[in-house]
Amino acid sequence: MIVAIALAIAAFLVAFLVFPVATVVYTAFASGAGGFTFSHFESFFGISLMRESFWNSLYVAGMSVLFASLIAIPLAYFTVRFRFRGALLIQTLGVLPLIMPPFVGAVAMQLIFGRSGSVNLLLQEHAGFTIPFMQGLNGVIFVESLHYFPFILLNLVVSLQNIDGAMEESAQNLGASGWRLFRKIVFPLAMPGYVAGASLVFVKVFDDLGTPLVLGATNMLAPQAYLRITSVGIEDPIGYVISVIMIAFSVAALWFSARILKGRDYATLQRGGTSLARRSLTRWQSVAAYAWITVVLLLVLSPHLGILLLSFSKVWSFSVLPEGFTLAHYQTVFTQSPRMIGNTLLYCGLAALLDVVIGTAIAYIILRTKLPGRQLLDWTASAALAIPGVVLGIGYLRAFRGLELPFVDGAFTAGWIALMLAYAVRRLPYALRSCMAALQQMHVSLEEAAENLGATKATTIQRIVVPLMAGGILAGFVTSFITAAVELSATIVLSSSATTAPMSYGIYLYMQSIAGRGPGAALGVLAVVIVGVGTYASHRLLQMRSNAVRPEALEAKM
């Protein structure tokens, strides 16, 4: 039984993850005659636009990490080090950007921070100069670092909180204080968390297709891969070369962070230990902290506010604020594209369902069985993290070209099932982590007790394991759902008609034209509402779970 399930999961992963990606890699290295060749890579680096895109992608990803760090490190430090009410604000800051995909906010950011956006108009009028926030690559860096800094913030806060207070006290006891104490003890101990967050930001930015496309910065790798495949054609090898390069960098970044983390589990807080001592802020520290939080909060909220304003505005260009407000855009959205909302709910719901079913099964196989090669399932499923959406999309186009599905008209890659499966594969790592965590927290003796009382394995899973994992499974479902709902990379590649497209593609289509910005923003607001509600729900679920299951799990351990 277990073996059959494991094989089914393996077949799914091979068919919809390994095979398409392998096809991409194969195509990048295959000569016309079918042999191995580097010539496609040579021609890639022979094209000046490609070289430029390559460096631009690296530059944008690197700078985004830098700016995201500059925003996140002080915030993380305030939260952990000081006793003050702003900590709650910082937590909110950590979530707000994540509920809106960066490409949605990008247009709004242009209206606020662009050359003739609100801020620069005001600056020009009152100070006589402008700041090129959104010019070319700057815009991508600006939008991405504002969007992704929470990854660093959240990881850093967790690792700072896990430092045993005695680590710091022993350094003080030996004569260290102030900046030296931070530099030599506190920050190095939090380093794994920082690296984990920073490498995630690097990968996310490096792979992002939507933001550069919306901002018109097409001289980067992801947009080039997409444009090559869609305009030159599916046979053009350059698209595959770019895909391989993107995979290589993602894998390298994730490998680097895994290496740093390996053997350096600095989470030194032990049971009964106390975390870093919290100090009260002095007057000036408090002013500085709140000033920084306010600045970041305003920046973080600007895309949200911008998109909201845009969705209600009659005209908004070359002015600080929109001229006149209207509800017409929402009307347009509801008459033109109600199907898109339904599509998103359907695709993402199915994908998330698939994810938690597979995630629960893999978690059980890994943590509760001795099946040989079971780790392979985990590794393969998690490998999806390193595959950019645009690459997976291209892989599907290539691997399944010509494949017709029975009962449904048209090609597999043109239909919604391919898109749904791509969502499922890409979000599987999140659901899997959530399910694994849920099962890990559950002591095995709870199951043994059931078996001891006469329950079979199947009954035990059904009546003990799944109910106790429910919180984690639901949280995994919601995470998969909301992240799939705002996915654009694979969506752009795999969406072919407006009737089968989800909301994210709809927003992208609308944003292509000036006239479509209003409805696009309206659709964006709806997406944000859906994702926001989902995020809140998953947060509550996790809280409920930690309240309900944790005490039992702890007692079982003792």
Added chain:
Amino acid sequence: MEKVKVEARNIELSYGTTKVLRDISLTVEPGEFFALLGPSGSGKSTLLRLIAGFNQHQSGQLLVGGRDMTGIPPWKRNVGMVFQNYALWPHMTVLENVAFGLQERRLPRAEVRSRAEAALEMVGLTGFGARRPNQLSGGQQQRVALARTLAIEPQVLLLDEPLSNLDAKLRVSMRREILRLHRRLGVTTIFVTHDQEEAMTICDRIAVLDQGVIQQIGTPVELYDRPANRFVAQFVGSVNLYEGALARARGGWAFRSPSLGECFLPESFAAAERERVEIAFRPHAVSLDAPTSPDAMQMTGAIEAGEFLGEFMRYEIRVNEALVVADQPHLRGTEPLPRGTAVRLAVPPSEIRLIA
């Protein structure tokens, strides 16, 4: 190394409305090995952390080497502390850990190295410098923590339950190791523990704390033989304690207890009648079926339970409403007395202590 005195004068410390330390006064003599002994929550660790500078007292005075420590931050005190969980930094090697305090003192590189290596040698870990803390066993980590603290030649050494994370065997050998280091260095040392055996075996003097109050200060023998109160009597060693009234009778004394019944003691036992008093005696002071002596306090009872502990048998004997614990040395070939055996108990008056 110059030996310094540590003095606490009427120290009070509270967190909000909870008083953690109340009117703490004690003097640790230069070079002394001093223990703070008490159950968890007694305030012993708080007092230690106060000396290290991690807690601030609200009133009273703390003097180290005659200098008032109020307002001096931890990093300027030169009071070395070994933490309960060692607090070795995982991102540094063993040598880097030990060298840290020396580097913070801005010593020349060569001196840092030689002193760090000397400290490692002192704890018997020469050659372990390049390892990471997580590659060491618990006992080795403990030694590194000691070396790291001793490397800076602190004027006072503070040990916060240093043996609690070790297994029983290692605990005994580490205990001797710490004592050996103390004898060699002679540094004033304050040792926090909840384990009375640990405190009694290595410390010169002990302060017993409970609920933030010092119950008694004395040498191990003083605490054992002359406990100042019920708490100390119970906390240091095992004890039989009974409440009752002491009155003159038959030319001596009668102790009448609701649980134990009536027992008689000789004239020399006490000076005055007491309405409410407790008598305390150690289990090993009880002899079973000893020849009747007019001086001893005598009782009769029946064996209720027996535990064989190797060196001795520990019996619980029912005497009226009370249970008396009696330790009898075990000799080869003797069989434990079965449950229900009637026995006559005798306790010499010199072994009985009156506690107010």
